Amino acid sequence: MCLLRYNNFVNLNDLQYILQHNCLVGINKAVVAGVSGGPDSLCMLDVLWRLGYPVIVAHINHGLRPQADEEANFVQQEALSRDLTFVQEKFDVRGYAQKNNLTIEEAARHVRYRFLFELARKSHAQAVAVGHTADDQVETVLMHLLRGSGLAGLGGMRYHSLPNSWDQEIALVRPLLGSWREEIVDYLKERCIQPVFDESNQDRQFFRNRLRYDLIPELGKYNPQIRRNIYKMAEVLRGDDELIQINVNLAWLECCVEQGTGYLGFAISSLRRQPLGLLRQLLRRGVKVLLPGLRDIDFEAIERGTDHIKSHRQGKIELTAGIYLLVEADRVWLATQEATLPLSQWPQVDSGMACSLDIPGERHLSGGWVLRTWVIDANDEITALAGDNLDQFQAWMDADMIRAPVQVRRRQKGDRLQPFGMGGHSVKLSDIMVNLKIPARARQGWPIIVSGEEIIWLPGYRIGEMVRLSPITRWVVHMELWRIEKS
Amino acid sequence: MCLLRYNNFVNLNDLQYILQHNCLVGINKAVVAGVSGGPDSLCMLDVLWRLGYPVIVAHINHGLRPQADEEANFVQQEALSRDLTFVQEKFDVRGYAQKNNLTIEEAARHVRYRFLFELARKSHAQAVAVGHTADDQVETVLMHLLRGSGLAGLGGMRYHSLPNSWDQEIALVRPLLGSWREEIVDYLKERCIQPVFDESNQDRQFFRNRLRYDLIPELGKYNPQIRRNIYKMAEVLRGDDELIQINVNLAWLECCVEQGTGYLGFAISSLRRQPLGLLRQLLRRGVKVLLPGLRDIDFEAIERGTDHIKSHRQGKIELTAGIYLLVEADRVWLATQEATLPLSQWPQVDSGMACSLDIPGERHLSGGWVLRTWVIDANDEITALAGDNLDQFQAWMDADMIRAPVQVRRRQKGDRLQPFGMGGHSVKLSDIMVNLKIPARARQGWPIIVSGEEIIWLPGYRIGEMVRLSPITRWVVHMELWRIEKS
Numbered sequence: 018m019c020l021l022r023y024n025n026f027v028n029l030n031d032l033q034y035i036l037q038h039n040c041l042v043g044i045n046k047a048v049v050a051g052v053s054g055g056p057d058s059l060c061m062l063d064v065l066w067r068l069g070y071p072v073i074v075a076h077i078n079h080g081l082r083p084q085a086d087e088e089a090n091f092v093q094q095e096a097l098s099r100d101l102t103f104v105q106e107k108f109d110v111r112g113y114a115q116k117n118n119l120t121i122e123e124a125a126r127h128v129r130y131r132f133l134f135e136l137a138r139k140s141h142a143q144a145v146a147v148g149h150t151a152d153d154q155v156e157t158v159l160m161h162l163l164r165g166s167g168l169a170g171l172g173g174m175r176y177h178s179l180p181n182s183w184d185q186e187i188a189l190v191r192p193l194l195g196s197w198r199e200e201i202v203d204y205l206k207e208r209c210i211q212p213v214f215d216e217s218n219q220d221r222q223f224f225r226n227r228l229r230y231d232l233i234p235e236l237g238k239y240n241p242q243i244r245r246n247i248y249k250m251a252e253v254l255r256g257d258d259e260l261i262q263i264n265v266n267l268a269w270l271e272c273c274v275e276q277g278t279g280y281l282g283f284a285i286s287s288l289r290r291q292p293l294g295l296l297r298q299l300l301r302r303g304v305k306v307l308l309p310g311l312r313d314i315d316f317e318a319i320e321r322g323t324d325h326i327k328s329h330r331q332g333k334i335e336l337t338a339g340i341y342l343l344v345e346a347d348r349v350w351l352a353t354q355e356a357t358l359p360l361s362q363w364p365q366v367d368s369g370m371a372c373s374l375d376i377p378g379e380r381h382l383s384g385g386w387v388l389r390t391w392v393i394d395a396n397d398e399i400t401a402l403a404g405d406n407l408d409q410f411q412a413w414m415d416a417d418m419i420r421a422p423v424q425v426r427r428r429q430k431g432d433r434l435q436p437f438g439m440g441g442h443s444v445k446l447s448d449i450m451v452n453l454k455i456p457a458r459a460r461q462g463w464p465i466i467v468s469g470e471e472i473i474w475l476p477g478y479r480i481g482e483m484v485r486l487s488p489i490t491r492w493v494v495h496m497e498l499w500r501i502e503k504s
Numbered sequence: 505m506c507l508l509r510y511n512n513f514v515n516l517n518d519l520q521y522i523l524q525h526n527c528l529v530g531i532n533k534a535v536v537a538g539v540s541g542g543p544d545s546l547c548m549l550d551v552l553w554r555l556g557y558p559v560i561v562a563h564i565n566h567g568l569r570p571q572a573d574e575e576a577n578f579v580q581q582e583a584l585s586r587d588l589t590f591v592q593e594k595f596d597v598r599g600y601a602q603k604n605n606l607t608i609e610e611a612a613r614h615v616r617y618r619f620l621f622e623l624a625r626k627s628h629a630q631a632v633a634v635g636h637t638a639d640d641q642v643e644t645v646l647m648h649l650l651r652g653s654g655l656a657g658l659g660g661m662r663y664h665s666l667p668n669s670w671d672q673e674i675a676l677v678r679p680l681l682g683s684w685r686e687e688i689v690d691y692l693k694e695r696c697i698q699p700v701f702d703e704s705n706q707d708r709q710f711f712r713n714r715l716r717y718d719l720i721p722e723l724g725k726y727n728p729q730i731r732r733n734i735y736k737m738a739e740v741l742r743g744d745d746e747l748i749q750i751n752v753n754l755a756w757l758e759c760c761v762e763q764g765t766g767y768l769g770f771a772i773s774s775l776r777r778q779p780l781g782l783l784r785q786l787l788r789r790g791v792k793v794l795l796p797g798l799r800d801i802d803f804e805a806i807e808r809g810t811d812h813i814k815s816h817r818q819g820k821i822e823l824t825a826g827i828y829l830l831v832e833a834d835r836v837w838l839a840t841q842e843a844t845l846p847l848s849q850w851p852q853v854d855s856g857m858a859c860s861l862d863i864p865g866e867r868h869l870s871g872g873w874v875l876r877t878w879v880i881d882a883n884d885e886i887t888a889l890a891g892d893n894l895d896q897f898q899a900w901m902d903a904d905m906i907r908a909p910v911q912v913r914r915r916q917k918g919d920r921l922q923p924f925g926m927g928g929h930s931v932k933l934s935d936i937m938v939n940l941k942i943p944a945r946a947r948q949g950w951p952i953i954v955s956g957e958e959i960i961w962l963p964g965y966r967i968g969e970m971v972r973l974s975p976i977t978r979w980v981v982h983m984e985l986w987r988i989e990k991s
Contacts, residue, residue, distance in 0.1 A: 163726050165733030167740050168655070227726065235722060239650050239714065246652030249803045253654050256781030257748055263779070264747060292750065294743030316736045 027196050027204040032064050039176035040190035046143040047071045048190075051133050054092045054213035057148035060201045061193050063210060065146065066099045075136050076105040077129050081121070081217070088213050095210075106132050122223055134183040144188040149174055152198045155247045156228045165316055167301070172255035182310070197244075265298045272299060275348075279356030281306060283349040288326055296323050303351040304340055311338055331454055345456045358458065360384060364410075364476060364498050365462035371426030374466065376416075376494055380425060382464060385501045388425060388476075392416055395490045409477045410499060414484035416492035420469040428465055434472045435482040446475065453478055466496065514683050514691040519551050526663035527631070527677035534558045534629040535677075538620050541579045541700035544635035547688045548680050550697060552633065553586045562623050563592040564616050568608070568704070575700050582697075593619050609710055621670040631675040636661055639685045642734045643715045652803055654788070659742035669796065684731075752785045759786060762835075766843025768793060770836040775813055783810050790838040791827055798825055818941060832943045845945065847871060851897075851963060851985050852949035858913030861953065863903075863981055867912060869951060872988045875912060875963075879903055882977045896964045897986060901971035903979035907956040915952055921959045922969040933962065940965055953983065 036042045050065055050072050052058040065072045074096035078089045089105050096103035114124030133145045149157075154173045161170030176195075179188040193201065205212060221227050236243045268291055275282030281303050288296060300322045304314050318337035325334050325342060326349055333343040336351070343350040343358070350358055361384035366372075374380055379389040432446035450460045455477065466474040473481045476498045486493065523529045537552055537559050539545040552559045561583035565576045576592050583590035601611030620632045636644075641660045648657030663682075666675040680688065692699060708714050723730045755778055762769030768790050775783060787809045791801050805824035812821050812829060813836055820830040823838070830837040830845070837845055848871035853859075861867055866876040919933035937947045942964065953961040960968045963985045973980065 162649070162737070163723065163730060163733070165727075165729065165737055167737065168744050171658070171737075171741075224726075232723075232726060236650065236719075239711075239719060240652075242652065243650060246650070246803075249807075250649070250652055250654065250658075253781075253784060253803065253806075254658075256779070256784060257655050257744065258781075260748055260751060260779055260781035260785075261744055264751065292743070292747055294740075294745075294747035297740060297743060298747075316733075316740065319740075320736075 027060060027064065027193070027200045029064065029067060032192055032196075033068050035176065035195060036065075036068065036070070036190075036192050039194075040144070040146075040192050041177050041188065042070065042144050042146070042190055042192075044069060045071075047073050047137075047140055048144050048146050049073045049075050049133055049137040049140065049142045050146045051075050051077075051129065051148070052092050052095070053077075053148075053215070054088045054095075055148075055215050055218070056198070056201050056205055056212040057150050057153075057193060059095065059148075059210060059212045060196075060204050061146060061148040062095065062099075062101075063204075063208065064192065066101060072099075073102045073104060073136065073140055073142060075133055076103070077132050078105055078107040079110045079125055079128070080107055081110055081125070082215075084213075088215075091213055104136055108132070122225070130183050130189075134187060137187045138184070142187065144190045145183075146190045146192060148193055149191040150193045150196055150198055150201060151248050152229070152244065154194055154251060155233065155244050156225055158247050158251045159228050159232065160224065164313065166313070167297075167316070168254055168258045168261065170313075171251065172258045173251040175255065261294075261298060264295055265302055268295050268299055269302065273303075275359060276306075277356070277359060279307065280350055280352035280358050282359070283351070285326070285344065285347050285349050288349055293323060293327075296326065300336075300342075300351070304337065307340055307351060307353055308338055360459055360462065361500075363456070363459040363462075364388075364464050364500075365459065366425055366427050366464045368427065368462070371424040371467070374423045374425055376419075376423060382425070382498075383462075386498060387501060388464065388466075388496065388498050390497075391495045393493050393495055395486070395493050397493070409479075411495070411497045412474045412476070412480045413486055414473060414480050414494045414496070415486055415490040416494045417490070418484045419473065419494060420471075423466065423468050423473075425464050425466055427462055428460070432465065432472060434475055434479075436479045437482050437485045438479070439482070441482050446472070449475060449478055464498070514547060514551065514680070514687045516551065516554060519679055519683075520555050522663065522682060523552075523555065523557070523677075523679050526682075527633075527679050528664050528675065529557065529631055529633070529677055529679075531556060532558075534560050534624075534627055535631050535633050536560045536562050536620055536624040536627065536629045537633045538562055538564070538616065538635070539579050539582070540564075540635075540702070541575045541582075542635075542702050542705070543685070543688050543692055543699040544637050544640075544680060546582065546635075546697060546699045547683075547691050548633060548635040549582065549586075549588075550691075550695065551679065553588060559586075560589045560591060560623065560627055560629060562620055563590070564619050565592055565594040566597045566612055566615070567594055568597055568612070569702075571700075575702075578700055591623055595619070609712070617670050617676075621674060624674045625671070629674065631677045632670075633677045633679060635680055636678040637680045637683055637685055637688060638735050639716070639731065641681055641738060642720065642731050643712055645734050645738045646715050646719065647711065651800060653800070654784075654803070655741055655745045655748065657800075658738065659745045660738040662742065748781075748785060751782055752789055755782050755786055756789065760790075762846060763793075764843070764846060766794065767837055767839035767845050769846070770838070772813070772831065772834050772836050775836055780810060780814075783813065787823075787829075787838070791824065794827055794838060794840055795825055830943075847946055847949065849987075850943070850946040850949075851875075851951050851987075852946065853912055853914050853951045855914065855949070858911040858954070861910045861912050863906075863910060869912070869985075870949075873951075873985060874988055875951065875953075875983065875985050877984075878982045880980050880982055882973070882980050884980070896966075898982070898984045899961045899963070899967045900973055901960060901967050901981045901983070902973055902977040903981045904977070905955075905971045906960065906981060907958075909956075910960075911954050912951050913954060914949055915947065919952065919959060921962055921966075923962075923966045924969050924972045925966070926969070928969050933959070936962060936965055951985070 042048060048065060048070050050062050052062050052074050062074060074092065076089055076092040078085050093103045108128045110121060110125050110128055113128055114121050137145050158171055158173045174191055174194060177188055177190050181189045219226060240246065272283045272287040273281055274284050297319050300319050301314050315337045321334055322336055322342050325344060331344050333341050336342050339354050341352060346362060348362060352358060364386040365383050367383055374390060376390045377392055379387055381387055428446050433443045434446055434449065435441050435443045455463060464476055465472055471481060471483060473484045474496060529535060535552060535557050537549050539549050539561050549561060561579065563576055563579040565572050580590045595615045597608060597612045597615055600615055601608050624632050645658055645660040661678055661681060664675050664677050668676045706713060727733065759770045759774040760768055761771050784806050787806050788801050802824045808821055809823055809829045812831060818831050820828050823829050826841050828839060833849065835849060839845055851873040852870050854870055859867065861877060863877045864879055866874055868874055915933050920930045921933055921936065922928050922930045942950060951963055952959055958968060958970060960971045961983065
């Protein structure tokens, strides 16, 4: 329901409807109401009380202004005169701001919500109610606009937020979100309720106040309906955003194939199939999943990410707030600097000694990878496939040229290979790995097949010249490296 | 590709990329370039020419300012010095504005685009190119914001618009949409190209100029990055809008089940299943389909429409610009005042004489409806169903009480029915129809079954008391009205 009257009293019937249908608040369970004593929160308190909600009145004493104690007493009086529970807490906001390198506004916000939700949890309340109005909504949307926001920010606040940044189960509700400041003032006047006057609300040091007292009236010169238009725009955009989130949910299920501490793994082919708008949203959600506290996600960061994914380049780029994006073979990783990415999409040998390889036989490596060997007759049909082999994780070798012991091991300093077809020229293994674009983090544990002292196969690349098939080959050793579980 | 350099020259390589990938313009077919002689269009002309596009330079002489002819000559010189075709047309914009009740700005816009696209069609051009810049984009988005726009408006202009309001096959392209005015000025300076100075660009009577010279600098005080932020926001929102349009396309196929001159018919059950955001978008698209010329669709109108659909009320409400929304049984109609809505979802009898009804037999009515009659034994099992009948388009009557001729006809003035079960009380047919909520437009042609002079059945309601089944009934006439083709 959308209340857009002007100069009209806040109507209790409308608010009952809103509390029930928009805020989803029931009458039988406590609601913690954050009450500063200003007109908005005082009006909300009175409305909740008149409609019979079991309210716990919560007041935070920021200790920022000399009148703070007086105000706390006033709110207490308002609560007690209505027979409502009153809880207050004092907090050194200035100190908190300095310690956490926040603005006073941000610090006050943190402290306030933390207190309200802690109280709600302790008192088994269903929701925390705050007094944001339609005017606050307009200011919030304008702030997002000035900062450069996407759809989510332009949609502004919601009547009912769950989950929210503060709790997974206790909703944050805003019953007055559809009421204008003028209506609230009239409501209070009619009932002879005298709110506290907070002169910091007129302090132009606070960005929000500059919007309220300077920018919005200025915009009103261009269109007198500006507040109403922005309010309605936000409402429509919230609907659009919900629609998009349905798409994002589906695409997420398709694209995000691995998740661990500090990282997310996406299937690159699925990501590349998404329309640009959806790809942006997926990255945005990815960053949010990794850093739930981050308030604004940099537009440029998302743009760098989508460009990188669409460009078919491999490698790592920094995104934002310490999160990087890494394109690696068929994966796009989104991760914090501290995360250890899984290596399971690469064959890896555990550190330690080399281990012997039976022929025929099989050897399980980590991450679900298996190395299997067979011996086949050189005249067997399957041998003919060797010439056409495109799978770099299969190899065919001349059995007579292989000397025991055959082993799988990690690379060692100075390892060299004489790759098949390069005239016996010997190449440094590390150079080959770089050329093959084997990601740096996978090179150390990459399996290498040795026969005696000689490297006979670098899986993912070629066999050694020494074990190549020739017209006089009688028996062929066929090796294959593959992965049992695919994530 | 997104160009967001400041104080940088417009770069020909970047623009080549943009023309190819964002504007989708090929090098082998003509492009009509709208050139006023101001910096933007002159820069665009020079860029297109340097990149080898076959340009037709089109200039419209609005006849608004004394220097108009001089400017036309200037643009002609610029075209001819580059060996390009030049076409101009004079137009009395002031007269056109007065005649069509438009502002000078709107009239100039109409006239300009009509001319450009007519020229493009005549010269088999692939596209019309106009010189909108990143600054124009920011201004456009702000205008939409002030006016109260949805996602589509906030996304601003596109590099490539097709279809557009002017043509279905010729694209409207904006190669400079990613270039800032400063860059364009530098580009021209470097090449010693001196554009025309149009002092009307500084006239504060034009809303756009007030935004450019007053509002945007004002917003810059709140965030110096404001132009860049709004530009980027628009870019992201365009992507979001594309995503939503994919959803709308799918939902449209599901919901819009009838379409004719001036009307669209939606299946109400399908509409009600859609999330609110999608329902809004469907209505918005519906209005656009009916009135392609309408530039702004009123937010309130869409809100009234979605409220009406969700409210489960029947009936008609005015939406916007002469379009109304009508909920009627299982249909939601969106229509212009002049449209004649189809009646096919209702049984209707063509005007003219009553027509006889054979028993047993069948009679085809209009709109695919059929009236069928059978005679069955009163002891037959199927007769027992009569008592439980919930389908108001089926009836069971005592055959012995029916007198020839049995006819189907339209209602006549003074028609009355003694409905079964009302003790022989006679009711005006017109009152019954109103109570039944048969839409007014369907009442005139509604089929009525008469036996002799007596109305024995009003399909959709009850049989007459006279033909009711009784313990002594021997033969039963079973009538059914149903529709063969369902739309």
